[in-house]
């Protein structure tokens with residue numbers, strides 16, 4: 001059972017609420033047994049351990065008596081006390097890369113025709129579904145996010161259908177309008193980008209081999225001007241690596257058939273990561289997604305430019321029968337976030353499920369590192385680490401309670417990272 005607690009903006013000014021649980025996980029490296037999170041005006045104001053057999057009184061002091069002695073739930077100074085149970089209060093999970101817009105395609109696509117076949121199938125079925133169905137299924141999937149413990153999202157929208165949905169459901173994170181092909185720069189101006197503590201609006205490029213490099217630079221420039229994250233699929237497929245290395249191949253023919261002139265694209269003898277670096281697109285507010293086809297030199301570039309990275313291993317397994325080299329990324333001190341990608345390539349949008357998959361496929365990666373991928377690394381990837389990702393004082397009072405009954409810190413982390421929803 002996962003309970004979502006979001007007091008962001010919901011508190012009466014000056015009213016304090018104390019959330020108690022068997023454990024409070026401030027971060028994967030800092031757990032408190034019998035802990036309390038104090039919340040006021042939508043922010044976390046304190047996190048501390050309650051001495052056993054004692055109860056809250058006012059002003060952070062502790063008095064004798066059982067916690068639940070007051071049936072009204074009111075503390076001695078009128079503050080509200082909520083005792084959640086034996087489980088753990090922890091940061092909301094972050095799904096740093098998803099496409100709610102493709103939710104209607106769940107279980108509709110085959111993975112056995114290769115990646116290009118899958119993309120072709122996706123485009124045909126997406127167009128056949130129509131905007132009403134796509135928006136309806138996107139809304140349904142968006143409503144389930146909180147039940148999966150996800151409090152922050154990096155939603156990628158190609159058609160713009162999910163903007164009002166994420167706004168109407170008060171979802172937090174970043175909504176990205178995605179660009180691909182060779183659309184004119186003028187089109188970017190129609191998309192208002194805006195930074196906010198609740199939901200920011202930013203821009204994304206689709207991928208190095210699908211999007212005009214000059215358009216990518218223009219999009220990145222817009223997001224950089226407002227210090228917003230810029231997201232791009234990067235080094236995902238063999239087709240992409242082949243095209244960027246200078247062999248036009250099938251992909252070059254495909255772009256030509258769609259009237260896209262690639263003669264001025266500066267491809268040749270490069271990897272997708274090196275190509276983006278040469279275009280000046282990599283920095284600490286760029287979020288590269290997938291990173292399946294990279295080598296040691298690419299890892300050095302990502303580390304040097306402090307590029308954020310997001311991995312979607314379940315989607316990679318389905319589409320490419322291949323997984324990213326997370327061990328090497330961690331060796332280079334890169335801090336991967338996790339994303340589900342869309343329901344067109346993955347069974348669920350749950351980051352608990354993504355963590356469980358990572359634990360299963362990467363038994364040598366420590367469980368606390370996996371949990372950090374789903375929390376603080378995701379918050380950094382979306383430029384929200386000052387608000388989310390841990391339960392440190394001053395961050396938003398949005399967190400989750402997971403109903404567990406585990407005796408030790410390591411058993412808690414083990415349970416959280418293998419807990420499929």
Ligand SMILES: [Zn+2]
Nearest residue numbers: 099233341342
């Ligand atoms: Zn994607």
